Amino acid sequence: MAQYAELIQPGRVHSAVFTSEDIYEAELENIFYRYWMFVAHESEIPQPGDYCTKWIGQKQVIVSRAADGEIGVFFNRCRHRGAAVCMEEYGNASFFRCPYHGWTYNSSGDLVGVPYPSRYGDDFDKSSLGLAKVARVGSVAGFIFASMAEEGPTLAEHLGKAAGYLEDFVKASPLSTVSLSAGTSKSTFWGNWKFVGMDGYHTNFTHKTVLDLRQRKQGASYSRGAGNSDKSSNESWDLGNGHCRLDLTGKDKVAVGSASNTSIAANIPDTDDGREYMRLMTETYGDEAPEVIRRSRDVHIHVWPNLQLIGSQVRVIRSLAAGRTEVMSYPAMLDGVPDSINTERIRSFEWFSGVASFGTPDDTEVFERNQIGLQSDYIPWLVLGRGLTVAPQEDGSLVGNVTDEVPQRAQMQAWLRAMGPESAVDVAVRTEGEAK
Amino acid sequence: MALLGDVTEFLLLEAELADANAYDEWLALWDDPCTYWVPCNRDDYDPTKHVSIIYDDRARLEERCFRLTTGGAHSQEPQSKVCRMVGSIRVVDAQGADDTVEVTARVIMVELRLGRKSVYAARCHYTLWRSPSGFKLRRKKVMLLDADEPLGNMTFLI
Numbered sequence: 391m392a393q394y395a396e397l398i399q400p401g402r403v404h405s406a407v408f409t410s411e412d413i414y415e416a417e418l419e420n421i422f423y424r425y426w427m428f429v430a431h432e433s434e435i436p437q438p439g440d441y442c443t444k445w446i447g448q449k450q451v452i453v454s455r456a457a458d459g460e461i462g463v464f465f466n467r468c469r470h471r472g473a474a475v476c477m478e479e480y481g482n483a484s485f486f487r488c489p490y491h492g493w494t495y496n497s498s499g500d501l502v503g504v505p506y507p508s509r510y511g512d513d514f515d516k517s518s519l520g521l522a523k524v525a526r527v528g529s530v531a532g533f534i535f536a537s538m539a540e541e542g543p544t545l546a547e548h549l550g551k552a553a554g555y556l557e558d559f560v561k562a563s564p565l566s567t568v569s570l571s572a573g574t575s576k577s578t579f580w581g582n583w584k585f586v587g588m589d590g591y592h593t594n595f596t597h598k599t600v601l602d603l604r605q606r607k608q609g610a611s612y613s614r615g616a617g618n619s620d621k622s623s624n625e626s627w628d629l630g631n632g633h634c635r636l637d638l639t640g641k642d643k644v645a646v647g648s649a650s651n652t653s654i655a656a657n658i659p660d661t662d663d664g665r666e667y668m669r670l671m672t673e674t675y676g677d678e679a680p681e682v683i684r685r686s687r688d689v690h691i692h693v694w695p696n697l698q699l700i701g702s703q704v705r706v707i708r709s710l711a712a713g714r715t716e717v718m719s720y721p722a723m724l725d726g727v728p729d730s731i732n733t734e735r736i737r738s739f740e741w742f743s744g745v746a747s748f749g750t751p752d753d754t755e756v757f758e759r760n761q762i763g764l765q766s767d768y769i770p771w772l773v774l775g776r777g778l779t780v781a782p783q784e785d786g787s788l789v790g791n792v793t794d795e796v797p798q799r800a801q802m803q804a805w806l807r808a809m810g811p812e813s814a815v816d817v818a819v820r821t822e823g824e825a826k
Numbered sequence: 827m828a829l830l831g832d833v834t835e836f837l838l839l840e841a842e843l844a845d846a847n848a849y850d851e852w853l854a855l856w857d858d859p860c861t862y863w864v865p866c867n868r869d870d871y872d873p874t875k876h877v878s879i880i881y882d883d884r885a886r887l888e889e890r891c892f893r894l895t896t897g898g899a900h901s902q903e904p905q906s907k908v909c910r911m912v913g914s915i916r917v918v919d920a921q922g923a924d925d926t927v928e929v930t931a932r933v934i935m936v937e938l939r940l941g942r943k944s945v946y947a948a949r950c951h952y953t954l955w956r957s958p959s960g961f962k963l964r965r966k967k968v969m970l971l972d973a974d975e976p977l978g979n980m981t982f983l984i
Contacts, residue, residue: 479974573867573877576976580942598898603889716976721877733874737881745980746864746880748893751901754979758940 392819395811398802401775405764406817407805408582413815414712421695421808422447424539426548428697428706429453429463431720432532433569439482439497445708445716446536451524452476452486453534456498461529463536464499464521475521486521495521531556532567533697551787552633555689559699562686564670565726570704572736575719575744581757583709586717587801588692590626590636590792591776593618596752603748617652617792624652624792626777632694632804634797639688644680654701654749655687656738663728670727692797694804702735703743713761719743770819774798830917833929836954836961837912841933844983845908849891852983857955857962858884864984869949869969879973879980899981906982910935912950926964927954933968937982944978947971 397404407413427446430453434442441454443466450466452475466474468488475486475495485502487494494503499521507514524536528545530553535545546553560568594601594615605612617624617638625637638653646668647660658664671679692698698705708716721739723732742749764772777794790796809815836855843852856862863873864880873881882890893899911934919928929952937944953965968984 572875573871575866575877575879576974578976578978580978596900599893599896602896602898603893606889606892718976729874736874736877740878740881741886744866744877744879745977746984748889751979751981752899755901 391814392817393811394806394809394813394815396819397815397817398806398811401778401799402771402773403802404817404819405767405770405772406815407802408584408760409712409764409767410815410817411712413809413817414709416809416813416815417709418447420810421805422709423449424537424542425695425808426526426528426535426537426543426545427695428533428693429536430534431568431570431704431722432461432529432534433567433571434480435461436569437482439484440480441476441478441483441497442480443476443478446524446538447709450474451536452499452521454497454499456496457484458498460498461527461534462497462499463524463527463534464495465524467522468493469501469519469521499523531560548631549693550631550633551629551785552631552691552693555635555691555699556693558682558685559689559722560686561675561682562702563724563726564667564674566674567725568722569725570720570722572721572723572732575721575739577717577719577745577750577754578710579715579717579754579757580713581715581754581761582712583707583715584801584805585757585760586698586705586707586715588626588634588636588690588698588797589795590618590624590638590797591795592753592756596756597749599752600742600749620791620793622652622792626790626792626794626796628788628796628800629691630786630800632801633692634694634800635689635691636792636797638690638792639684642684642687644683644687650687653688653690654738654742656702656735658683659730659734661730663730666728667731692801694801695808701742702739705743715757774802829920829927830915832961833917833927833954834915837915837929837931837952840963841910841912845910847894847902847905847908847983849894849983853887853891855961855963856884856887857957857964860884860887860963861965861967862887863965863967865967865969865973867974869973879970879977880968880984894981901979901981904939906937906939906979908935908937908982922953925956927956927961928952929954935984939979939982942978946984948984 397407429444435455438457441452452464452466454462468475470493473488473490475488485494492505496502501516501519525540526537560566627635642650646658646664649657675682688701689699696707702721704720704722706718721736774795777790780788780790788796862882866877866879912931914932916930922928931950933948933950935946949969951967954961955964
């Protein structure tokens with residue numbers, strides 16, 4: 391037995407963190423069923439009666455907008471004998487009716503119908519048998535989070551400095567709202583969920599073909615890989631509470647027709663619609679418009695534990711087993727812009743993201759090779775020591791070079807706090823020099 | 827029936843080149859411009875408003891094949907081994923617009939990579955242009971049975 395604190399050490403992490411099924415089970419309880427988890431975006435359920443079904447760990451929930459517009463998150467389980475009451479991913483309904491014995495719930499989750507009620511006693515209380523609610527629900531910039539813990543940090547406390555980046559993300563729209571209306575790119579891989587992080591060191595190697603493609607397109611003017619080296623002015627950030635980001639757009643000059651230097655942000659096309667987009671943004675944000683666009687085009691943040699915003703995409707991570715992960719990705723559409731601007735976002739999303747794209751499959755391949763490699767745990771330590779001596783900023787943030795492992799350490803520290811540094815775990819940690 | 831025979835020959839050649847990961851020869855079957863579409867979530871929608879698994883125009887299709895031949899596409903190193911059956915081939919319009927033929931077929935693909943075998947099934951729709959040198963693929967739409975399921979590595983030629 392070991393304590394979790396023995397697995398997460400300064401600059402190194404034990405491979406059991408990624409391979410142990412016991413740890414996976416403990417993560418469900420300590421993280422997925424306790425922390426503020428991203429569940430859905432308000433745009434997925436815009437109208438009263440709209441609902442969607444989502445997963446938090448192994449538990450399926452219904453995210454529902456009631457007749458009064460209130461958003462609730464309920465477990466998808468009939469209070470009678472436990473059958474799931476809703477099998478659709480999206481829909482609009484006044485009622486959820488269990489197919490087993492016809493118990494019926496409204497869009498607020500209240501039990502409103504029980505067939506043949508005369509056979510229950512007088513103490514049968516329908517009002518106490520509504521769909522079980524996830525304890526706490528909150529939203530920021532349309533992003534709905536839910537926590538199964540009745541007490542604990544508020545959503546605002548949990549998000550901390552990450553909240554501002556959620557706000558920035560939606561400001562790519564002149565209405566400051568986005569819609570997840572363009573479908574879901576769904577994927578799985580055979581590796582641990584914690585590999586899906588924020589890494590600025592892998593780009594020039596894992597994504598060698600992305601650099602090749604850019605070079606092919608831009609020719610001699612392309613400064614190959616410059617944004618992703620130890621000499622780059624791009625940055626890696628620890629925002630606290632496990633939230634972390636890469637700053638890949640800090641030096642972007644925002645103008646119609648100019649692409650982001652080093653991020654996968656969608657271009658503002660040099661077209662009438664591109665100019666119209668700039669006009670609309672200027673109408674809303676005035677002289678700040680170029681800066682608003684620069685900040686919004688690739689916030690590149692991991693909102694710990696399960697949400698990422700990268701370029702135009704919203705990415706949601708779910709652990710299925712120590713070595714199995716599901717990733718749902720949504721290209722976020724900007725409200726109030728010409729259609730072709732959003733089409734460009736979709737095409738740009740497909741270029742890098744998705745199971746047959748030119749980017750993420752190579753990330754996934756590496757995650758799967760991680761899972762293979764970590765089984766060979768004769769020397770079980772992963773080295774996370776890049777930029778270890780980075781000093782905190784005044785607000786407590788850590789900011790390193792883009793290739794530093796600042797984000798990885800941020801997440802491991804948040805993970806350690808969630809799991810409990812002193813808690814026991816069934817892993818043998820040998821001391822230095824000892825055989826396993 | 828001669829047309830169905832010619833169409834069948836072409837679709838089997840396309841399948842064979844895809845199975846062989848013969849990216850350049852496979853690319854040479856395509857017209858310019860062309861559309862290679864693998865829908866996501868459902869079979870039919872406006873691709874300017876909904877994400878696709880693949881929605882390649884000619885330029886992006888060339889990028890796809892370039893990427894797979896330039897070295898460093900880790901998701902295809904090693905390459906997938908694929909064995910596909912093309913069946914239920916029907917000419918649905920022998921006199922399509924602009925000297926084309928509209929064809930539908932069913933495809934079953936078994937893909938093997940790093941010890942994992944996956945089975946994919948799809949309904950396919952092809953628009954073939956009768957070029958002076960034979961058919962060219964002007965449009966191929968692959969409607970995967972799994973379009974709305976979480977998928978793994980789909981970087982082999984579908």
